[in-house]
Amino acid sequence: MKNFFNIEDFANNLINYCDKVQIKEFEKNEIITTYIVNRNMLFIVLEGSSDLIRYDFNGNQMVVERFNKFDVFGEIFYRININNELFVKAREKSKILMFNYDIFEKRCKKNCNFHEQLLVGLPNLVLTKVSDLNIRIELLSKKTIRDKILSYFKILSENNFSKTFTLPFSLTDLADYLSIDRSAMMREIKILKEDGFIKKLDKNRFTLLSQ
Amino acid sequence: MKNFFNIEDFANNLINYCDKVQIKEFEKNEIITTYIVNRNMLFIVLEGSSDLIRYDFNGNQMVVERFNKFDVFGEIFYRININNELFVKAREKSKILMFNYDIFEKRCKKNCNFHEQLLVGLPNLVLTKVSDLNIRIELLSKKTIRDKILSYFKILSENNFSKTFTLPFSLTDLADYLSIDRSAMMREIKILKEDGFIKKLDKNRFTLLSQ
DNA sequence: ACATTCTTGTTGCATTTGCAACAAGAATAC
DNA sequence: GTATTCTTGTTGCAAATGCAACAAGAATGT
Numbered sequence: 001m002k003n004f005f006n007i008e009d010f011a012n013n014l015i016n017y018c019d020k021v022q023i024k025e026f027e028k029n030e031i032i033t034t035y036i037v038n039r040n041m042l043f044i045v046l047e048g049s050s051d052l053i054r055y056d057f058n059g060n061q062m063v064v065e066r067f068n069k070f071d072v073f074g075e076i077f078y079r080i081n082i083n084n085e086l087f088v089k090a091r092e093k094s095k096i097l098m099f100n101y102d103i104f105e106k107r108c109k110k111n112c113n114f115h116e117q118l119l120v121g122l123p124n125l126v127l128t129k130v131s132d133l134n135i136r137i138e139l140l141s142k143k144t145i146r147d148k149i150l151s152y153f154k155i156l157s158e159n160n161f162s163k164t165f166t167l168p169f170s171l172t173d174l175a176d177y178l179s180i181d182r183s184a185m186m187r188e189i190k191i192l193k194e195d196g197f198i199k200k201l202d203k204n205r206f207t208l209l210s211q
Numbered sequence: 212m213k214n215f216f217n218i219e220d221f222a223n224n225l226i227n228y229c230d231k232v233q234i235k236e237f238e239k240n241e242i243i244t245t246y247i248v249n250r251n252m253l254f255i256v257l258e259g260s261s262d263l264i265r266y267d268f269n270g271n272q273m274v275v276e277r278f279n280k281f282d283v284f285g286e287i288f289y290r291i292n293i294n295n296e297l298f299v300k301a302r303e304k305s306k307i308l309m310f311n312y313d314i315f316e317k318r319c320k321k322n323c324n325f326h327e328q329l330l331v332g333l334p335n336l337v338l339t340k341v342s343d344l345n346i347r348i349e350l351l352s353k354k355t356i357r358d359k360i361l362s363y364f365k366i367l368s369e370n371n372f373s374k375t376f377t378l379p380f381s382l383t384d385l386a387d388y389l390s391i392d393r394s395a396m397m398r399e400i401k402i403l404k405e406d407g408f409i410k411k412l413d414k415n416r417f418t419l420l421s422q
Numbered sequence: 423a424c425a426t427t428c429t430t431g432t433t434g435c436a437t438t439t440g441c442a443a444c445a446a447g448a449a450t451a452c
Numbered sequence: 453g454t455a456t457t458c459t460t461g462t463t464g465c466a467a468a469t470g471c472a473a474c475a476a477g478a479a480t481g482t
Binding site: 423426427429443447 | 454457461467469473479
């Protein structure tokens with residue numbers, strides 16, 4: 001999982017960024033963007049985090065996806081969104097890089113280094129996104145809650161090169177991520193503990209037991 | 212959903228393609244590639260179709276994803292695949308375009324038009340892929356079989372600009388795509404018909420009723 | 423033309439899951 | 453420092469779902 005360019009450095013050198021790109025700060029709960037098909041805007045989280053939210057018919061809102069540091073998002077990744085009921089809301093004070101997809105076609109006036117770096121670095125961010133989406137699809141495809149939890153824990157464990165790992169979010173969020181009922185998930189985690197599959201060390205810290 | 216380049220024309224002009232790219236034909240059931248992390252190969256289906264298959268522990272194989280004409284696939288979209296148990300198998304006689312991701316960095320010797328077109332057109336194919344993955348995630352996130360079916364039918368209907376539409380694959384494949392048991396899905400379709408939500412016209416042809 | 427494989431359709435039953443509701447502890451806001 | 457919100461944990465129950473098994477029709481291969 002090598003990085004084709006170092007986005008940390010990149011973000012730190014944004015002082016004289018080009019005229020095709022802007023950086024904006026958002027307060028907690030501010031709307032960052034509403035998804036409108038063919039608007040072709042792209043966003044990169046530089047600081048903070050935000051949620052892609054869908055309003056369904058009944059009026060209740062649901063978190064479709066969460067964006068953390070250096071995640072890419074935008075209408076361009078959601079070409080079918082007929083009712084324009086998708087929007088992105090800051091979960092906390094956040095800094096967002098914004099630009100139009102036509103950046104690939106039109107160079108900026110200054111022909112700046114920043115523009116160039118973005119063009120080189122963006123594909124890697126998108127590939128990471130695709131990989132993340134594929135992983136989530138595989139998890140959501142598992143038929144039982146047990147399989148979903150164990151498969152996800154296995155991935156976390158492998159990412160961490162250790163049987164012990166920390167969840168990247170709360171248990172409530174985990175249920176959302178796996179699209180299962182939270183109480184049913186808690187029940188299954190309890191059974192997995194009893195059956196000796198996992199051990200709960202701390203609030204969000206688990207160990208996968210070999211059997 | 213505009214096209215940034217016409218891949219049909221593109222594929223028809225492959226006569227003097229560049230030295231960075233190759234086109235290969237595969238017979239039905241032939242293995243096109245095995246996913247190996249960091250191999251960085253990309254593939255585009257020019258003709259035919261293929262399945263991404265996972266061997267699980269028990270030895271039984273499961274279709275993770277299906278690739279049709281002009282779909283892009285490759286290890287590069289699956290960065291976490293520790294056991295290398297993923298491979299792509301041709302469902303029928305297929306023609307596949309293959310190249311390494313470094314095509315972005317290294318121009319070919321001839322500096323050919325083909326190479327240039329690929330660089331311009333590929334991002335659009337990838338964005339379409341991301342959009343498709345996002346749609347599937349939303350469907351898989353629905354909690355009931357009824358919601359999954361109705362949401363998917365709504366998308367097909369909107370794509371077709373009509374309440375009536377044809378499934379792009381068999382009912383058996385639909386159950387796989389939505390990751391639900393086929394018999395449970397058939398039962399639900401029956402209830403949806405009885406409740407007046409849908410009408411079945413033909414084998415794979417349905418109409419969404421307004422109520 | 424026949425055999426074989428694939429797809430649709432159906433049902434009973436056990437199991438899994440979502441939902442509702444509640445309580446206690448942790449974290450955060452003011 | 454207190455109130456408020458968020459998170460974890462638990463349970464009973466009804467509803468949804470997967471599984472197994474079977475049959476008939478359609479499509480495909482030779």
